[in-house]
Amino acid sequence: MTAHTPDTAPALSLPAIAVACPMCGAQPGTLCTSHDGTRVRRNDVHRDRSRAHGAVQAAQADTTAEQRLAVLDGRDALAAVIIRPAADDDPDRITVEAHARGMSKAAAAYVLRSTADHFDQAARAEGDEPIPDRADHAVSLYARTAIERDDALAEVAKLRAQLAAQQPTEDTPLTTDDVRAALAFNADEPAPALATLRDVLLDTAPRTPEQALDAARVLLAAHARELVAHVRRDTDAYRDEHGVTRSTRGLLTGMAHARRTLEEYAAHLDQDQDVPATPTRAQVRTEAFEDAAAIAEQAAAEMRDGAGTWPEEWSSREIRDAIEAAAARIRAAATPTPA
Numbered sequence: 001m002t003a004h005t006p007d008t009a010p011a012l013s014l015p016a017i018a019v020a021c022p023m024c025g026a027q028p029g030t031l032c033t034s035h036d037g038t039r040v041r042r043n044d045v046h047r048d049r050s051r052a053h054g055a056v057q058a059a060q061a062d063t064t065a066e067q068r069l070a071v072l073d074g075r076d077a078l079a080a081v082i083i084r085p086a087a088d089d090d091p092d093r094i095t096v097e098a099h100a101r102g103m104s105k106a107a108a109a110y111v112l113r114s115t116a117d118h119f120d121q122a123a124r125a126e127g128d129e130p131i132p133d134r135a136d137h138a139v140s141l142y143a144r145t146a147i148e149r150d151d152a153l154a155e156v157a158k159l160r161a162q163l164a165a166q167q168p169t170e171d172t173p174l175t176t177d178d179v180r181a182a183l184a185f186n187a188d189e190p191a192p193a194l195a196t197l198r199d200v201l202l203d204t205a206p207r208t209p210e211q212a213l214d215a216a217r218v219l220l221a222a223h224a225r226e227l228v229a230h231v232r233r234d235t236d237a238y239r240d241e242h243g244v245t246r247s248t249r250g251l252l253t254g255m256a257h258a259r260r261t262l263e264e265y266a267a268h269l270d271q272d273q274d275v276p277a278t279p280t281r282a283q284v285r286t287e288a289f290e291d292a293a294a295i296a297e298q299a300a301a302e303m304r305d306g307a308g309t310w311p312e313e314w315s316s317r318e319i320r321d322a323i324e325a326a327a328a329r330i331r332a333a334a335t336p337t338p339a
Contacts, residue, residue, distance in 0.1 A: 004031060009042035016045050016053035023048040034241050044237060078102030081112070174205040179218045193223035221269035224262045231259040 006013045011031055018028055023046035026032045032041040032049060079100035086093035100108035120130040179200060186195040197219055207215070235255045242248050 021049035079108040224266035
């Protein structure tokens with residue numbers, strides 16, 4: 001059995017892989033299978049497995065919420081302060097509820113300040129420096145922030161001066177080669193065409209309307225080919241999961257037609273860019289026969305000039321004539337037959 005890794009089977013990186021699949025019976029940490037276990041799903045998992053993972057996550061969240069519950073008997077409390085974690089589960093944020101119904105709020109504030117002083121003394125005894133008063137802390141924080149801001153602004157001004165000195169006096173115009181180079185640079189991005197469009201829009205190089213149109217054609221053609229790849233993956237995944245039957249054949253045919261339409265659209269954009277067209281099979285065949293015939297004719301010519309030594313039982317003239325005849329047959333095969 002082939003051992004899969006996240007590189008060869010991206011589905012191993014999905015969160016749902018941590019639970020068993022109720023559809024195909026795959027155990028936690030193993031890939032889902034289709035067609036009675038004969039085909040491994042390397043790129044995704046069954047929807048039932050994703051739902052099972054969601055149910056496990058919801059149950060864990062409910063358990064965590066229950067663990068946070070606290071029961072208080074406040075029937076004889078004059079005032080109360082309750083500190084809870086924030087609702088957004090941020091560990092650095094809290095919510096505070098304070099009530100004073102059995103005593104005056106001024107008295108409650110005095111008691112809380114006394115309690116705060118007691119907590120500060122206990123914190124110092126434990127080696128934990130108390131947090132400074134809010135007003136003093138705000139003043140010191142503002143002063144420190146102002147200094148850091150001034151230093152940052154000075155550094156930014158210095159970097160801008162260095163960049164300005166390195167910039168060329170005249171910007172070179174944006175070309176389609178620049179756009180294709182940007183596409184190659186962004187090939188590892190999740191959406192290379194979108195990332196390249198961002199770079200082109202941020203580029204300050206001058207461009208004419210014709211240059212802008214050529215750049216748009218390159219980007220649209222690249223985006224169309226990305227869509228072709230998406231349609232092909234979806235088609236393959238659907239075929240692997242459901243097979244080819246009378247009920248699925250129509251949908252698979254429609255998806256294949258959509259893919260061909262996108263491919264034709266990308267090819268049309270390439271033609272508008274004056275990109276050299278891909279040679280046809282007939283053109284490739286003709287060129288191959290032409291090259292073979294040229295090699296055979298060269299060998300016959302060298303033999304005619306007397307170059308080379310041959311075994312005694314062979315006749316150099318017969319060999320040369322055979323090569324020339326083969327060259328003639330290859331040359332004839334290279335010529336397309338009229339329809």
